[in-house]
Amino acid sequence: MxxxxxxxxxxxxxxxxxxxxxxxxxxxxxxxxxxxxxxxLFPGFFNEKISTVKDIPDITEQRVSFIIxxxxxEVYKCLAWEKKxxxxxxxxxxxxxxxIVYALIQEVPLLRSKLKKDAISISSGDPAANNITEVVxxxxxxxxxxxxxxxxxxxxxxxxxxxxxMSEIVHGDTGIxxxxxxxxxxxxxxxxxxxxxxxxxxxxxxxxKLYQGVTLGAFSVPKNNSNIKRHPTIKDGVxxxxxxxxxxxxxxxxxxxxxxxxxxLTDSIEKNTKVYLSDHYRRVEKKVIKVxxx
Amino acid sequence: MxxxxxxxxxxxxxxxxxxxxxxxxxxxxxxxxxxxxxxxLFPGFFNEKISTVKDIPDITEQRVSFIIxxxxxEVYKCLAWEKKxxxxxxxxxxxxxxxIVYALIQEVPLLRSKLKKDAISISSGDPAANNITEVVxxxxxxxxxxxxxxxxxxxxxxxxxxxxxMSEIVHGDTGIxxxxxxxxxxxxxxxxxxxxxxxxxxxxxxxxKLYQGVTLGAFSVPKNNSNIKRHPTIKDGVxxxxxxxxxxxxxxxxxxxxxxxxxxLTDSIEKNTKVYLSDHYRRVEKKVIKVxxx
Amino acid sequence: MxxxxxxxxxxxxxxxxxxxxxxxxxxxxxxxxxxxxxxxLFPGFFNEKISTVKDIPDITEQRVSFIIxxxxxEVYKCLAWEKKxxxxxxxxxxxxxxxIVYALIQEVPLLRSKLKKDAISISSGDPAANNITEVVxxxxxxxxxxxxxxxxxxxxxxxxxxxxxMSEIVHGDTGIxxxxxxxxxxxxxxxxxxxxxxxxxxxxxxxxKLYQGVTLGAFSVPKNNSNIKRHPTIKDGVxxxxxxxxxxxxxxxxxxxxxxxxxxLTDSIEKNTKVYLSDHYRRVEKKVIKVxxx
Numbered sequence: 001m002x003x004x005x006x007x008x009x010x011x012x013x014x015x016x017x018x019x020x021x022x023x024x025x026x027x028x029x030x031x032x033x034x035x036x037x038x039x040x041l042f043p044g045f046f047n048e049k050i051s052t053v054k055d056i057p058d059i060t061e062q063r064v065s066f067i068i069x070x071x072x073x074e075v076y077k078c079l080a081w082e083k084k085x086x087x088x089x090x091x092x093x094x095x096x097x098x099x100i101v102y103a104l105i106q107e108v109p110l111l112r113s114k115l116k117k118d119a120i121s122i123s124s125g126d127p128a129a130n131n132i133t134e135v136v137x138x139x140x141x142x143x144x145x146x147x148x149x150x151x152x153x154x155x156x157x158x159x160x161x162x163x164x165x166m167s168e169i170v171h172g173d174t175g176i177x178x179x180x181x182x183x184x185x186x187x188x189x190x191x192x193x194x195x196x197x198x199x200x201x202x203x204x205x206x207x208x209k210l211y212q213g214v215t216l217g218a219f220s221v222p223k224n225n226s227n228i229k230r231h232p233t234i235k236d237g238v239x240x241x242x243x244x245x246x247x248x249x250x251x252x253x254x255x256x257x258x259x260x261x262x263x264x265l266t267d268s269i270e271k272n273t274k275v276y277l278s279d280h281y282r283r284v285e286k287k288v289i290k291v292x293x294x
Numbered sequence: 295m296x297x298x299x300x301x302x303x304x305x306x307x308x309x310x311x312x313x314x315x316x317x318x319x320x321x322x323x324x325x326x327x328x329x330x331x332x333x334x335l336f337p338g339f340f341n342e343k344i345s346t347v348k349d350i351p352d353i354t355e356q357r358v359s360f361i362i363x364x365x366x367x368e369v370y371k372c373l374a375w376e377k378k379x380x381x382x383x384x385x386x387x388x389x390x391x392x393x394i395v396y397a398l399i400q401e402v403p404l405l406r407s408k409l410k411k412d413a414i415s416i417s418s419g420d421p422a423a424n425n426i427t428e429v430v431x432x433x434x435x436x437x438x439x440x441x442x443x444x445x446x447x448x449x450x451x452x453x454x455x456x457x458x459x460m461s462e463i464v465h466g467d468t469g470i471x472x473x474x475x476x477x478x479x480x481x482x483x484x485x486x487x488x489x490x491x492x493x494x495x496x497x498x499x500x501x502x503k504l505y506q507g508v509t510l511g512a513f514s515v516p517k518n519n520s521n522i523k524r525h526p527t528i529k530d531g532v533x534x535x536x537x538x539x540x541x542x543x544x545x546x547x548x549x550x551x552x553x554x555x556x557x558x559l560t561d562s563i564e565k566n567t568k569v570y571l572s573d574h575y576r577r578v579e580k581k582v583i584k585v586x587x588x
Numbered sequence: 589m590x591x592x593x594x595x596x597x598x599x600x601x602x603x604x605x606x607x608x609x610x611x612x613x614x615x616x617x618x619x620x621x622x623x624x625x626x627x628x629l630f631p632g633f634f635n636e637k638i639s640t641v642k643d644i645p646d647i648t649e650q651r652v653s654f655i656i657x658x659x660x661x662e663v664y665k666c667l668a669w670e671k672k673x674x675x676x677x678x679x680x681x682x683x684x685x686x687x688i689v690y691a692l693i694q695e696v697p698l699l700r701s702k703l704k705k706d707a708i709s710i711s712s713g714d715p716a717a718n719n720i721t722e723v724v725x726x727x728x729x730x731x732x733x734x735x736x737x738x739x740x741x742x743x744x745x746x747x748x749x750x751x752x753x754m755s756e757i758v759h760g761d762t763g764i765x766x767x768x769x770x771x772x773x774x775x776x777x778x779x780x781x782x783x784x785x786x787x788x789x790x791x792x793x794x795x796x797k798l799y800q801g802v803t804l805g806a807f808s809v810p811k812n813n814s815n816i817k818r819h820p821t822i823k824d825g826v827x828x829x830x831x832x833x834x835x836x837x838x839x840x841x842x843x844x845x846x847x848x849x850x851x852x853l854t855d856s857i858e859k860n861t862k863v864y865l866s867d868h869y870r871r872v873e874k875k876v877i878k879v880x881x882x
Contacts, residue, residue, distance in 0.1 A: 002358060002396070002399045002400055002402070003351070003354055003355050003358050005400070005402075005403050006334070006354055006358070006399075006402050006403060007350070007351055007354060008403070009402070009403035009406050009407070010337065010350065010354075013403075013406050013407060013410055015336050015339070015406065015410070015427075015430060016336070016337045016338060016350065017336075017337065017338025017339055017344050018337075018338060018344065018345060018346060018347045018350065019338075019344040019345060019346050020346045020347055020348075021347060023338065023344060024427065024431070026338060026339060026340060026341055026342055026343075026344060026431075027339065027340050027431055027432070028340060028341055028342040029342050032342065040594070042603050042604070042605075043598065043604045043605060043606075044604060044605025044606060044607075044611065044614060045603070045605055045614060045615065046614060046615050046616060047614055047616055048614055048616040048617050048620065049614075050605050050606065050607040050611060050614060051606060051607060052606060052607050052608045053606045053608055053609060054608075056595070056598065056604065056606065057591070057595055060591055060594055060595060060598075061591050064590060064591050064594070102590070105590045105594075106590055106593070108590070108593070108594050108597070109593050109594060109596070109597035109601075112597050112601050112603065113597070113601060116601055116603070123811075124811055125808060125811070126811070127788075127806070127809060127811050127818060128767060128769070128787070128788040129811075130748060130749075130752075133603075133612065133749075134748075134749055134752055136603060137612070137614075137615055137749065137753060138615070138749075138752050138753050138756040139756065140756060140759060140760065160424060160428075161424075161427075161428055161431065161432075164424075164428055164432050165431060165432050168432040168433065168434060171434060171488070172434065172467050172468060173760050174760060175469045175488045175489075175763045175782065175783070177486050177488060177506070179422060181422070192765050192785045192803075192805075194469065194488060194489070194759070194763045194765060194782060194783045194785070195469070195488045195489045195506060195507055195763075195782070195783045195801065197486045197488070197506055197536070199422070200421075200422040209808060211803075211805070212765070212783060212785055212803065213489065213507060213537065213783055213801060213803075213831070215486075215505075215506065215507075215536040215537070215555070217486075217505070217536060218421070220419060220503060220533050220535075221421060222421075230421065239808050241808075241833065241835075242785070242803040242805060242833045243507070243537055243556065243801065243803070243831055243833055243850075244556075245535065245536045245537055245555035245556055247535075247555070256581065257581070258581065258808075260852055261803070261833035261835070261852045262537075262556050262831065262832075262833055262850050262851070262852040263556070263576070263852075264554055264555045264556040264557075264570065264571040269578075272580060272581045273578060273579070273580060273581060274577075274578070274579045274580075274581055275576055275577070275578050276576070276577045276579075276852065277575055277576065277577070277852040278575055278576060278577035280575075281575040281865055281866055281868075281869040282851070282863055282864070282865065282866060283862075283863070283864045283865070283866035284857075284861060284862070284863050285861070285862045285864075286860060286861060286862075287844065287845070287846065287860045287861065287862055296652060296690070296693045296694055296696070297645070297648055297649050297652050299694070299696070299697050300628070300648055300652070300693075300696050300697060301644070301645055301648060302697070303696070303697035303700050303701070304631065304644065304648075307697075307700050307701060307704055309630050309633070309700065309704070309721075309724060310630075310631045310632060310644065311630075311631065311632025311633055311638050312631075312632060312638065312639060312640060312641045312644065313632075313638040313639060313640050314640045314641055314642075315641060317632065317638060318721065318725070320632060320633060320634060320635055320636055320637075320638060320725075321633065321634050321725055321726070322634060322635055322636040323636050326636065454718060454722075455718075455721075455722060455725065455726075458718075458722055458726050459725060459726050462726040462727065462728060465728060465782070466728065466761050466762060469763045469782045469783075471780050471782060471800070473716060475716070488763065488782060488783070489763070489782045489783045489800060489801055491780045491782070491800055491830070493716070494715075494716040507783065507801060507831065509780075509799075509800065509801075509830040509831070509849070511780075511799070511830060512715070514713060514797060514827050514829075515715060520715030520716065524715065537801070537831055537850065538850075539829065539830045539831055539849035539850055541829075541849070550875065551875070552875065556831075556850050557850070557870070558848055558849045558850040558851075558864065558865040563872075566874060566875045567872060567873070567874060567875060568871075568872070568873045568874075568875055569870055569871070569872050570870070570871045570873075571869055571870065571871070572869055572870060572871035574869075575869040
């Protein structure tokens with residue numbers, strides 16, 4: 001009887017993904033592809049099994065063909081699902097899928113060199129980082145930027161669902177939430193990173209460094225504002241310390257400025273400026289020490 | 295010799311969970327059940343394999359019977375473990391377990407309609423959300439609310455350990471920490487969400503929106519204060535921006551008020567009020583630009 | 589053709605970990621060892637299968653020998669990889685590996701008693717914690733301290749890469765980022781914990797309590813400052829509320845002081861002192877209520 005009521009709820013409320021109707025990728029299917037993409041970018045860094053030198057060409061070929069097969073399938077689902085209300089030509093969508101996925105694979109060498117710059121930037125800004133290998137292996141800021149650069153590529157090719165799924169998977173892994181639509185320059189550094197949020201229309205220059213808990217966000221707005229710039233612009237060389245919240249599409253942080261921690265900013269800051277919480281906001285009291293602890 | 299010392303430590307210090315003595319669920323056993331519950335609520339959204347329309351009734355039946363078998367077993371462990379110091383009747387505990395687990399399964403259609411309202415609320419407050427499907431698939435705020443609504447049901451039925459294990463599993467996945475005891479109204483929205491903490495005696499109305507890093511917490515108090523209200527009350531329609539900390543059982547945020555980011559609040563705020571960090575707390579300085587970078 | 593360009597990028601840019609050249613542990617290999625170490629410390633708490641009383645001695649012996657075999661192998665990789673530019677004696681490195689790993693296994697009973705103190709401290713400071721078992725099973729603060737105490741042991745024995753990998757794995761699980769180099773006293777409590785960052789040269793006394801989002805961090809400095817103390821000192825009995833940022837190697841928070849939430853601190857605070865954001869930093873406005881919602 002329970003089961004009957006549940007099946008009825010599937011009929012009336014929906015929210016059931018069925019392979020033989022218009023359907024979309026499950027979260028886990030995108031996760032599997034992401035694992036292969038990370039291993040293609042940095043062989044031997046993440047998975048338990050490390051290859052020999054001799055095996056790398058074959059394994060790379062297998063990885064590439066696995067990614068193409070699986071990602072074409074999932075991209076197809078997304079594009080067909082998006083057009084589900086209107087007639088569409090299966091062959092032309094299929095062709096489009098192959099084009100996009102091949103383009104991503106061709107981007108791999110460029111992605112690797114961009115990511116090397118990010119890793120160098122993270123390593124050189126962190127006295128606790130012993131070397132770049134450690135950054136690629138272990139640092140969550142690097143993981144989040146890695147997945148962002150893949151997801152941003154797919155976002156630019158107007159794939160629905162998959163870019164956001166990728167960014168939310170790495171958000172779950174790292175606590176760093178970079179919307180795939182954000183525009184981020186070279187040599188980007190996120191240190192520690194838990195709680196960082198970078199919204200869809202954020203624009204970030206080169207050599208920017210963010211600490212944990214920094215929000216580059218939007219004001220709570222009605223949904224029809226989705227086509228205007230809602231998130232800030234951060235110019236080259238800016239550093240923003242832990243826990244600062246910077247909101248608004250017209251807010252610009254000028255080049256080489258430094259924003260201290262725990263700051264709430266909804267207006268622009270000129271270049272070469274430091275902004276901190278001043279001391280006079282503090283209330284300092286002596287604790288009442290109980291003589292008798294009973 | 296090492297092993298002997300370790301076994302001795304098991305004897306003297308305890309902290310060993312043994313299947314043939316009074317024992318309790320392991321973390322992984324609850325995780326497995328949660329995966330099945332999520333798939334029962336939203337078939338095809340999370341696991342890699344998506345069913346056909348024809349298979350859904352059988353698969354649903356299998357899922358329900360798996361969940362009943364496994365959850366009854368784990369709930370039994372918890373209830374017997376809780377009573378380990380006193381004699382108890384195995385049959386009556388067993389009967390109680392079945393009642394609670396059946397009640398949870400019967401709640402599934404209602405949970406689905408509550409969660410649909412939450413998803414609509416998240417989607418309509420977020421210009422970056424393309425549709426409700428994306429919210430259910432990918433958004434951590436939705437995942438956390440989903441698990442909270444299950445855990446809260448079990449908490450209300452006075453099951454020990456399992457509700458907290460569930461909430462900590464999704465806390466690990468999303469960075470959002472909602473105590474299963476909190477009372478939360480309809481159409482609840484958490485955006486981004488990393489770092490959100492909602493304490494055990496928090497009361498939240500309808501149509502409330504929280505951003506990442508918001509704490510609805512308690513003052514550090516002695517443990518014997520566990521039966522009084524220690525966490526705030528948030529009335530209908532309130533929005534709280536990133537990183538604000540609101541503490542105390544008598545703190546009430548009035549309906550439709552807006553709390554800006556990075557605010558520290560330990561007193562009540564009237565309805566229809568905006569509270570922000572003012573500008574005069576800031577120290578703004580020009581950076582000293584070194585002419586010679588050597 | 590794609591594959592060829594990718595293989596060329598492996599040659600020119602590097603970042604490929606090959607089993608038959610100088611190589612290092614993958615992230616997943618360290619994760620597997622950590623799972624066994626946690627199960628050795630608290631049998632039956634984390635993995636799905638719980639042992640019988642009778643099986644525990646054999647299972648413990650198997651766990652110990654698995655950990656020794658696997659960890660010696662990974663420690664060897666790290667030490668050889670670190671010396672890759674200079675000639676080294678394989679046998680002497682191998683001997684060193686066994687010594688360190690045996691020392692870790694011998695530390696297990698002491699680690700268990702230290703961790704019991706941490707769990708008691710977490711439980712007694714939290715009215716929502718029903719008992720110590722729940723803390724060990726479910727609390728992320730406890731998980732992070734558990735892994736920190738293992739990683740700190742290996743860090744003190746100058747193992748490269750592995751301690752940081754361990755701390756980043758649990759950072760991913762819990763949102764709590766404790767550098768393995770930090771020095772932390774007894775009965776340490778982290779409540780909720782998402783977003784906590786504790787830097788490499790931090791020194792923390794006994795009975796300290798941190799809430800979520802607390803940063804004990806460093807100023808952004810050039811990399812050559814890596815040998816000086818860059819992170820704060822927190823004396824015995826201090827409590828720090830959610831989201832406070834405390835930076836700098838000369839910053840000392842005196843014993844038994846209380847730091848409120850959302851505070852930005854870059855100077856020292858005397859003992860027995862309370863520091864809060866004062867009220868006069870706030871801007872409070874009535875919301876403009878639209879009479880007509882069109």
